[in-house]
Amino acid sequence: MKTKSIKTIFITLLGAFLVKIISAQEIQRNRGPQVVSPEITIDNSVTFRLYSEDAKSVRVNGSWMNMGETLEMKKGDDGVWTATSAMLEPSMYHYNFILDGVNILDPKNPQAMRDGTRYANTLIIPGEASEYFQVKNVPHGSINKVWYNSPSLDLTRRMYVYTPPGYEDSMEKFPVLYLLHGGGGDEDAWTSLGRANYILDNLIAEGKAKAMIVVMTNGNANQTASITDWSKEPDASLSVEPGSNRSEKEIMDGITAFPNSLVKDVIPYIEKHFKVKADSENRAIAGLSMGCMQTQIIAMTNPELFQYVGCFSLGIHFNDPFGIISNNILIPAYDKNLGTMKNKVFYVGCGKDDFVYEGVQTLRKKLDEHNFNYIYKETDGGHTWANWRDYLADFTPRLFK
Known part of the structure; x- marks a missing residue:
């Protein structure tokens, strides 16, 4: 009886297993033709x-x-x-x-x-034009998702910090690039779309760029982190959007909140918690679109902080809300500081078909007006990640020389 029961149980289990396999195959057939895409x-x-x-x-x-x-x-x-x-x-x-x-x-x-x-x-x-951001068999750096306290915004916020290959075991201190995203993005943008970590991995491996730390912040001052990891609902008063009933001061406060936070909160945190060289010759800042506006605000109102500045796809614009910033902050700061600034690299990049092209040319005229030395790269295309990846790959080898 005992042997018969074991056989019965075995046959029952085997039958159930085969039914599951047949059912799975049937479901697979019912899903239609197997296609390849893309x-x-x-x-x-x-x-x-x-x-x-x-x-x-x-x-x-x-x-x-x-x-x-x-x-x-x-x-x-x-x-x-x-x-x-x-x-x-x-x-x-x-x-x-x-x-x-x-x-x-x-x-x-x-x-x-x-x-x-x-x-x-x-x-x-x-192809050759996409090799520089592909994943290659080279030493890879690390992406650290770092939560930090931001007293100036009264928030606990998150940033991504790329550390170069060998950082963990090295006693060396490294230079730092602060890399800012554009409107609609967050701290995830420069790795998921910009592939900044792979660009740095490849350039460092080829000896074209120095090993550096790259800090990728969330430039939306009303957010704690990317939308997938909010720890607090965003404060509308810190939005960069002008709004129909917002005063000029409210717009100014919203746009300048993050630049102030980067100077007061982010840089001190990085220089306390990471192995970095804490001087202007070893600090760089760059940003695309909205991040380029923030880069200009930070670099021009704190000219002692950065020897290397990168402006991707934005310039001096006179449409709200950027016009308010251009007239009240950027133009006065450029006129005041360009004559004495001694940047080693001031880099401007823009696509020929970019809707911000005119504003970028206005920025160039302001730099030329003060006989300020800068690098200009004009590419095909418009306001695209294809261009911003290209600018980053061209900008970073020029840093910390």
Whole structure:
């Protein structure tokens, strides 16, 4: 009886196991055809595929397209929607599917990123122009997610701190680059979209850039951290947005809150808790778009702090709220300090098709007016991460020489 019971139990369990396997296979078959997406072809065009029997329309929205442009996908008899892009230049791109008017991720592509509240898939077109930010077989630095106290904002906040390969075991002190993101971004932007850590890994390994610490802050003074890890609801009074009923002082306070915090809270924290060289010859600051405005405010109102300054895709602008900052802070500070500043590098980068192009040229005129020495890099394209990665890769080898 005992032997029979064991056999019965075994057969029962085996039968249940086989049923699960068959059920799983059946579910897999019911999911429709197995598709590959995205598929990069030898000529660097990209084919996108999505299985959906019920969709009425599917389109692709990609970062290589013009504003508002989409690529229509065609439905096959098997329910698979397909579209192929034109040939793309080597770079990193992001995209979404638009299924019956709703943005969705590509379910076949595990590579995804977040830009503020927007999520998208990513793909990298291989080639010489994208090699500098690829993951290579070189020594890698570390990304530290650091929570710190910010008395000037009365918040506990988070920043990302890149430490170069070998930092943990080294007795050496390192120079520091403070790297600021743009509007809509947060402390995650320069690693997830800008791939700053891989750019530094590769440049350091090739001997093109000095080993350095890179501090990537959250430039939104009303946030404790990125939207995925808020520890407190943002204070609207610290927003950089002008608002319909906000006074000029309120706008000024909102825009200058983070620059003040970086000087009063972030730099002292880094110089206390990390192995850094704490002098202006070993400090650099750079930022893109909104972060470039913050960079200018910090560097020009504290000219003794940084010998290296990088301005990516923003200049001197006269549209609110930037016009308020330009007229009340930047122009007076440039006129006061440019004649005596002795920066080793002042770097300006902008795309030919960038909507901020005119303001960047206004900044250049101000620098030229004071015979101030600077480096200018003009690239194709507009207000894009493709350009900002390029500027970072060109800027960092010039630092701490």
